[in-house]
Amino acid sequence: GAVVSQHPSRVICKSGTSVKIECRSLDFQATTMFWYRQFPKQSLMLMATSNEGSKATYEQGVEKDKFLINHASLTLSTLTVTSAHPEDSSFYICSARDMGIGRGTDEQFFGPGTRLTVL
Amino acid sequence: AQKVTQAQTEISVVEKEDVTLDCVYETRDTTYYLFWYKQPPSGELVFLIRRNSFDEQNEISGRYSWNFQKSTSSFNFTITASQVVDSAVYFCALRDVTGTASKLTFGTGTRLQVTL
Numbered sequence: 437g438a439v440v441s442q443h444p445s446r447v448i449c450k451s452g453t454s455v456k457i458e459c460r461s462l463d464f465q466a467t468t469m470f471w472y473r474q475f476p477k478q479s480l481m482l483m484a485t486s487n488e489g490s491k492a493t494y495e496q497g498v499e500k501d502k503f504l505i506n507h508a509s510l511t512l513s514t515l516t517v518t519s520a521h522p523e524d525s526s527f528y529i530c531s532a533r534d535m536g537i538g539r540g541t542d543e544q545f546f547g548p549g550t551r552l553t554v555l
Numbered sequence: 556a557q558k559v560t561q562a563q564t565e566i567s568v569v570e571k572e573d574v575t576l577d578c579v580y581e582t583r584d585t586t587y588y589l590f591w592y593k594q595p596p597s598g599e600l601v602f603l604i605r606r607n608s609f610d611e612q613n614e615i616s617g618r619y620s621w622n623f624q625k626s627t628s629s630f631n632f633t634i635t636a637s638q639v640v641d642s643a644v645y646f647c648a649l650r651d652v653t654g655t656a657s658k659l660t661f662g663t664g665t666r667l668q669v670t671l
Contacts, residue, residue: 531659546592
């Protein structure tokens with residue numbers, strides 16, 4: 437159980453286009469999902485916290501107009517990189533927080549990541 | 556503010572050697588969780604362990620063991636008899652329990668290279 441999927445796993449796009457990345461919790465409901473960005477050989481940096489039915493909370497320095505987050509259901513959050521540029525090329529990882537009754541751990545489960553390359 | 560420090564950027568060992576990855580954390584919270592994750596070249600984070608701040612008991616799982624020392628704010632990870640498949644980047648992380656966000660703060664990671 438506790439599987440999180442991301443789609444696509446890899447995407448290459450031209451500069452100026454927008455890219456949407458989906459994060460799904462497959463066997464549990466996630467009122468909260470997190471989006472991280474990881475540049476090569478660096479750590480994971482939290483970009484934003486996505487809450488179902490409300491606006492995302494962005495970390496300092498992350499442009500909310502550039503990285504649009506939508507958490508329309510308890511199992512799906514999307515990250516849209518608008519007008520992507522080469523410097524947005526990175527590995528984007530989502531995690532979903534399982535608040536299900538009985539689990540008790542309030543644990544985060546990570547997706548496999550999406551590698552974005554902007555040409 | 557929370558902070559996780561992994562001072563070792565890269566470690567290279569020969570197979571069958573034991574290796575310890577260091578993790579030092581800072582937090583003002585009295586209740587918190589510590590984690591270790593493995594990130595192989597594929598990129599997917601693999602959960603290894605979670606420890607809460609009230610449980611200082613050391614843990615062993617196969618070749619893996621963890622030493623939690625609250626007095627020194629350290630949560631070190633030891634791999635015994637390392638294998639080539641252990642080659643990966645290992646991240647230590649800290650999670651607070653204040654509010655509803657439960658954010659994870661990651662260290663910068665230690666790249667472990669195990670060679671034959």
